[in-house]
Amino acid sequence: MKKKIPKLLMKSLNTEPEFNEESNIEDIEIKKQDISTDIEKNLETFKKIFTVPDNADVKLREFTIQQLNRKAFLLYISTMADLNNIMAGIEGPLIDSEHPGSKIKDIVSYPIEKTSTNIGDITEFIAAGVTALFVDGDPDCYLFETTKIRGRSIEKSENEVIVKGAKEAFNEKVIDNIALIRKKIKNENLIVKTQTISKRSRNTVFLVYQKDLVNEELLQNVKERLKSFDTDSTIDLSILEQYLEERPRSLFPTIVYTERPDRAAAFIEEGHIILLMENSPSCLILPATFWAMFHSPEDHYLRVPYGNFIRILRFLALFVAVFTSPIYLAITNFHVGMIPPDLLMAIAGTRERVPFPSIIEVLMMELAFELIREAGLRVPSPIGPTIGIVGALILGQAAVQANIISPIVIIVIALSGLSSFIIIDISMNFAIRITRFLFIFTAGFMGIYGVTALFIGGLFYLVSLKSFGTSYFAPMTPHSFSSKDLLIRHIPIKERFRPGYLKPRDMVKQRKG
Amino acid sequence: MKQQSAKIGVREYVSIAVLMVGTKATEDTPANLYSHVQNAAWMIPLLSAGFFFIPLYLLIKTMSLYEGKDLFSVIKKILGKYLGFMVCLVIFIINSFAVSFDTRTYTNIIRSFYFTTTPTLIIYAILMFICAYGAKKGLQHIGSVSYLIVFYAVVSLYVALWLGTKHANINSMFPLWGSGAFVLVKEGAQKVTIFADFFLLTMVLPYLKSNKAFKKGTWFSYIYICIQISMSILIFVCMFDESLGGTAYPFHTLIRYISLGQYIPNVEIIFFIIWIMAAFIRFTAFLYINALMFGNLFKIKDFEYLIPSLATIYLMLGFIPEAPINVSLQFKPIIWSTVGPMFAGISILLWLVALIRGEFKHAKNKNTM
Numbered sequence: 096m097k098k099k100i101p102k103l104l105m106k107s108l109n110t111e112p113e114f115n116e117e118s119n120i121e122d123i124e125i126k127k128q129d130i131s132t133d134i135e136k137n138l139e140t141f142k143k144i145f146t147v148p149d150n151a152d153v154k155l156r157e158f159t160i161q162q163l164n165r166k167a168f169l170l171y172i173s174t175m176a177d178l179n180n181i182m183a184g185i186e187g188p189l190i191d192s193e194h195p196g197s198k199i200k201d202i203v204s205y206p207i208e209k210t211s212t213n214i215g216d217i218t219e220f221i222a223a224g225v226t227a228l229f230v231d232g233d234p235d236c237y238l239f240e241t242t243k244i245r246g247r248s249i250e251k252s253e254n255e256v257i258v259k260g261a262k263e264a265f266n267e268k269v270i271d272n273i274a275l276i277r278k279k280i281k282n283e284n285l286i287v288k289t290q291t292i293s294k295r296s297r298n299t300v301f302l303v304y305q306k307d308l309v310n311e312e313l314l315q316n317v318k319e320r321l322k323s324f325d326t327d328s329t330i331d332l333s334i335l336e337q338y339l340e341e342r343p344r345s346l347f348p349t350i351v352y353t354e355r356p357d358r359a360a361a362f363i364e365e366g367h368i369i370l371l372m373e374n375s376p377s378c379l380i381l382p383a384t385f386w387a388m389f390h391s392p393e394d395h396y397l398r399v400p401y402g403n404f405i406r407i408l409r410f411l412a413l414f415v416a417v418f419t420s421p422i423y424l425a426i427t428n429f430h431v432g433m434i435p436p437d438l439l440m441a442i443a444g445t446r447e448r449v450p451f452p453s454i455i456e457v458l459m460m461e462l463a464f465e466l467i468r469e470a471g472l473r474v475p476s477p478i479g480p481t482i483g484i485v486g487a488l489i490l491g492q493a494a495v496q497a498n499i500i501s502p503i504v505i506i507v508i509a510l511s512g513l514s515s516f517i518i519i520d521i522s523m524n525f526a527i528r529i530t531r532f533l534f535i536f537t538a539g540f541m542g543i544y545g546v547t548a549l550f551i552g553g554l555f556y557l558v559s560l561k562s563f564g565t566s567y568f569a570p571m572t573p574h575s576f577s578s579k580d581l582l583i584r585h586i587p588i589k590e591r592f593r594p595g596y597l598k599p600r601d602m603v604k605q606r607k608g
Numbered sequence: 609m610k611q612q613s614a615k616i617g618v619r620e621y622v623s624i625a626v627l628m629v630g631t632k633a634t635e636d637t638p639a640n641l642y643s644h645v646q647n648a649a650w651m652i653p654l655l656s657a658g659f660f661f662i663p664l665y666l667l668i669k670t671m672s673l674y675e676g677k678d679l680f681s682v683i684k685k686i687l688g689k690y691l692g693f694m695v696c697l698v699i700f701i702i703n704s705f706a707v708s709f710d711t712r713t714y715t716n717i718i719r720s721f722y723f724t725t726t727p728t729l730i731i732y733a734i735l736m737f738i739c740a741y742g743a744k745k746g747l748q749h750i751g752s753v754s755y756l757i758v759f760y761a762v763v764s765l766y767v768a769l770w771l772g773t774k775h776a777n778i779n780s781m782f783p784l785w786g787s788g789a790f791v792l793v794k795e796g797a798q799k800v801t802i803f804a805d806f807f808l809l810t811m812v813l814p815y816l817k818s819n820k821a822f823k824k825g826t827w828f829s830y831i832y833i834c835i836q837i838s839m840s841i842l843i844f845v846c847m848f849d850e851s852l853g854g855t856a857y858p859f860h861t862l863i864r865y866i867s868l869g870q871y872i873p874n875v876e877i878i879f880f881i882i883w884i885m886a887a888f889i890r891f892t893a894f895l896y897i898n899a900l901m902f903g904n905l906f907k908i909k910d911f912e913y914l915i916p917s918l919a920t921i922y923l924m925l926g927f928i929p930e931a932p933i934n935v936s937l938q939f940k941p942i943i944w945s946t947v948g949p950m951f952a953g954i955s956i957l958l959w960l961v962a963l964i965r966g967e968f969k970h971a972k973n974k975n976t977m
Contacts, residue, residue: 426877429723433874541734544723547881548738551753551888555742558752572752574617 126215134166134231141170141229144218160189162202166231175224177243180205185226185239199230199237210235219297244268249275252355255519260396261357269301269373275356276303280363284308290318292335295327300335301371303359303378308366310598316563317368317381332375339381341561346529348522349562351380351387358392366599382563382597386571386581388520389413399586410582412517417531419511420457421538421546423504427453429542445501454539456500460508461535463490465528468512569596576602618821620751621812623758625829626836627889629805630762633840634859634883635713637802640944641841642852644795648786649852650842655796657834660803660948663955668826670959671810672819673971679810680904683954686961693905695954700901702947703808704918707894708926709939711735714887715926721860722880732923735891740919742892743899744912747815750896754889757882764882765836768859769843771866776846801948802837806830807955811897811904859883895919 125144130137138157145153157168169186184205200207211217217236221227224242249271252264265272273287284306289299300321304314320339329335336350337343353359354377359369362380370379380387389409394402426433427442434442449456467486474482491509494500511531518524530553537545560567570577575595579585591605641649674682680699684692715732723731742750786792806826816822844858847865855861863876899918903911929939962968 430877433872433877435871435873541726541730542723543877543881544718544731544734544884547884548734548888551885552738552741554753554756555745555749555892558749558756559745566752568752568756572620572755573748574619574755 126213126218128214129212130214130217130229130234130236132232132234134168134229137229138168140214141218144214145170145221156186158186158190160202160230161191163197163230165233168229169226170221170229171226171241172221172224175244176226176241180241180243181226181239185228185241189228199228199233203239205239205241207237207239209238211238212236222297246271254521255353255355255358255391257391257393257396260393261355263356264354265356265359265371265376265378267374267376269371269375272356272371272378273301273303276360276363276369279356279360280305285363290321292321292324293326293329296330298329298372303363303369303371305363305366308364308593308599308601309368310366310600313382313563313597314368320563329372330374332370332372332377332379335370335372336379339379341563345560347526347557347560347567348388348520349383349560349567351383351520352377352522353380353520354378355392361392361395362387364604365593366597382565384562384565384569384596385557385567388523389518390580391519394584395587399584403583406582406584409517412514413527416511416514416518416527417534418546419507419514420461420531421534422543423507424454424457424535424538425542425546428539442501442503445503448498449501450498453504454535456504457508457535460494460500460504461532463494464508464512565596570594578604615817616748616751616812616815617817618825620748620755621809621816621821621825622829623754624751624889624893625806625809625825626758626833627754627761627886628809628893629803629829629833630765630836631883631886631890632802633837634765634857634886635710635717636856636940637837638841638844638858639852639854639856640940641795641799642845644787645792646786646853647780647782647845647849648784648792650781650838650845651786651792652796652799653802653834653837653841655792656800656802656948657830659797660800660806660952661830663952664803664806664826664830666959667807667810667955668823670955670962670967671813672823673962673967675819676814678812678814678900678904679807680901683958686958686965686967696901696905699951699954700898700905702943702950703894703898703901704922705925705939706943706947707891707898708922709929709943710894711739711891711922712926712929713940714891717857717860718884721857721864721876729927732927735888736919736923738888739891739895740916742888743896743915743919746912747812747896750889750892754893757885757889761882761886762836764879765840768863768866768879769840771868772843772847772862775865776843777849778846780846780849781842797949798945799948800952801944803830803834804948804951807951808894808897811900895922 122144125140130140138155141147142155145155147153147155152172152174153170154173155168155170157166159165160167167189169181171181185203188203211220212235217227217238220238224244226239226241228237228239230237246267249263249266251262255264263275265275277285282305286302286304286306288302288304290302291297291299302314302317302321324338326338329338333352336352340349342349351362356378359378359380363369367380367382370381391405391409394406396402397405427446431439446453451459463486467483467490470486471479471483487509491500491505495502495505515524515528515531518527534546534549537549541548557567558572566573569575571581576592577594577596578590578592580590584590588605591607592602593599593604595602638649641652645652670686671677671679671682674685677685680692680696683695686692687695711732715728715735718731718735719726719728742753806829809826813819813822816825840859844852844862847862848855848858852858860876860880863879864874866875867873868875895915895918899911899915902908902914902918908914
């Protein structure tokens with residue numbers, strides 16, 4: 096009741112105008128029909144559907160099949176199909192073949208994918224790069240799988256760089272991406288299931304999982320979630336990610352977005368579900384926990400002591416990134432007694448001629464750092480490093496000499512800024528950077544007390560986050576059975592179990608032997 | 609999306625208990641004890657634990673008759689509708705006052721030691737706001753957060769105490785019996801209030817994964833906490849000796865006193881951070897339990913919505929005493945000397961009534977059948 100009243104009020108104040116769609120009932124009706132045996136009629140229908148000849152890359156070729164002495168036409172989109180194959184395997188034999196034959200499949204050398212009669216279906220296939228053959232007097236339309244999509248090849252991972260381990264990354268072709276995963280998991284239980292999620296552009300999502308591992312309830316949950324939104328187009332996985340998340344406005348991500356196939360394969364092996372999409376050089380891993388974003392694949396590739404060393408380093412970096420500037424602010428403003436006298440004198444000496452309060456100083460410098468960082472990303476790569484050096488070094492030096500910023504603030508900002516790069520996950524990285532600003536404000540307002548209050552409040556919030564029913568800090572708390580790969584990882588022989596929060600069908604991934 | 613059932617495991621429960629009760633050694637309890645029994649103060653927690661063991665055991669035994677019922681339901685069931693309601697109401701009211709004055713005590717500590725120029729109201733309001741926010745998230749999340757920080761809280765307490773021993777003198781322990789064995793026993797019986805929180809924790813029993821987990825968790829944390837409190841007080845006694853009676857908050861004096869080597873003379877902020885985190889958890893749990901009680905008393909199902917208003921009321925209530933000294937000397941002693949014995953009395957009463965009504969036999973018959 097309480098919530099209803101403001102909602103009603105908002106609704107009455109904020110009315111959405113009604114948009115009426117232009118009627119296309121005629122088109123929809125056509126697509127429901129079957130093709131006719133009369134080739135002239137078919138020709139007319141498909142010319143209308145594909146707006147031939149205005150549509151430049153839709154190729155329609157009419158000819159006569161010699162052996163059958165019948166009229167026929169081929170329809171395909173030249174930019175989506177492999178022209179050489181069409182010429183050599185389909186068109187050539189049909190027009191001019193030495194072998195006599197009465198059936199189409201005996202004449203063409205290219206394998207027929209399937210036959211279809213429904214206009215709507217055929218249209219969809221053609222739009223996806225399939226070549227359609229219509230023959231006069233034949234009730235079926237022959238479809239050839241000639242799709243050839245252009246894109247870049249498999250390249251090195253650029254955003255999640257590691258030193259030891261596989262380097263290849265996903266690209267924009269989903270076939271390649273699936274192949275990359277299959278290459279790592281050679282098992283018939285690895286399922287690639289497609290699901291169409293948008294109406295107009297018919298984007299399909301590929302769910303990849305191990306049939307004999309994944310929890311059925313989780314799978315159903317994900318499928319229903321994918322079905323639940325009614326949208327015309329979802330062009331990229333990163334947009335789908337926002338549709339899927341329970342709290343899209345939250346600062347913290349609840350789905351892992353990665354471009355590394357080895358990482359995806361590792362998660363599949365644990366019983367997670369991977370989502371892939373055409374045109375997206377990445378995959379989504381769900382459900383995800385804090386640990387999934389915090390870990391890097393390299394932790395496991397390196398030997399145990401080294402792997403744990405970088406884990407601890409990363410954990411430290413997480414705290415340094417968030418808390419250095421707030422703690423500097425809190426201590427210099429509220430708890431001066433904590434600093435050893437010599438250091439206090441040094442800090443006070445450098446701040447003597449700076450006219451701003453330290454919170455303004457820190458905020459200015461944080462902002463400058465974020466600017467340099469963002470600019471460094473967008474600058475064309477040949478001049479990128481130069482800009483970085485000009486920005487960071489010269490700006491910092493000049494600011495200190497002009498008595499705008501004290502040198503210690505430069506140290507603090509540089510340290511926290513550098514540390515934030517250690518968090519690989521891009522969403523987590525943003526989350527950390529934004530929370531830093533929140534902490535800076537609370538530190539300026541209430542010192543350590545404010546920082547701690549926000550920290551505990553934040554922990555309460557984080558703990559209550561859920562990703563497809565999985566708590567953010569699972570399996571640490573709420574506790575569930577797992578191989579305890581949290582802050583510290585164990586030697587591979589000891590990691591015998593899949594995470595219990597997923598409720599996989601097979602908990603044990605390594606038997607004693 | 610379907611939410612998981614909000615049951616907490618034994619780890620989370622123990623963490624809540626340790627943070628809730630264990631923080632008692634860091635407020636004005638040691639000074640309070642010292643003023644009564646001098647340097648035998650460290651024995652009081654052990655004695656009280658011994659005294660309170662019997663009622664707590666009986667209570668848990670009685671509660672185990674009613675699987676999956678919380679304290680208030682059991683009280684109502686055993687004592688009847690009207691008497692039960694009265695008893696529950698009294699518990700709720702006393703507990704409300706306890707929360708208000710405890711939060712005020714913590715606010716006083718923060719203000720007098722760390723933020724001397726900040727208005728009390730702001731410190732107090734932030735404390736209550738965070739606690740209300742956390743409590744509204746529910747018991748499972750309180751448990752998770754306390755599990756995440758309990759390790760650091762306990763370790764930092766021990767580090768502080770260990771650093772404190774460098775300034776301590778073991779001879780301050782003697783005479784061993786302080787102001788006399790009889791006084792000690794008498795005070796020990798009265799100060800069972802230290803462990804009264806365990807009585808309240810039986811409210812959350814239905815939210816635990818199993819009755820067994822509850823029993824295990826309760827006894828583990830009970831024994832651990834009585835050792836921890838006793839040890840902290842012993843170190844305070846050895847450090848401050850006679851002056852402990854006049855040191856309102858010995859833990860905070862201690863962390864101001866200690867240093868990390870020559871170079872870093874003041875480390876109190878590090879310990880303050882962790883102490884205040886523990887305090888947040890403590891009052892969050894308290895607030896949640898109080899809301900649970902209120903919801904149970906007046907049959908309000910969605911009691912989570914009550915938490916902000918309850919927090920506001922406690923804030924106003926705790927704001928009534930004008931000076932910190934009033935809280936410590938006028939209001940808290942009343943609660944101190946009544947709560948513990950009363951809760952113990954209620955526990956024994958419940959057990960007796962259940963025994964007379966033959967509930968135990970009943971349950972036994974049910975089991976054998």
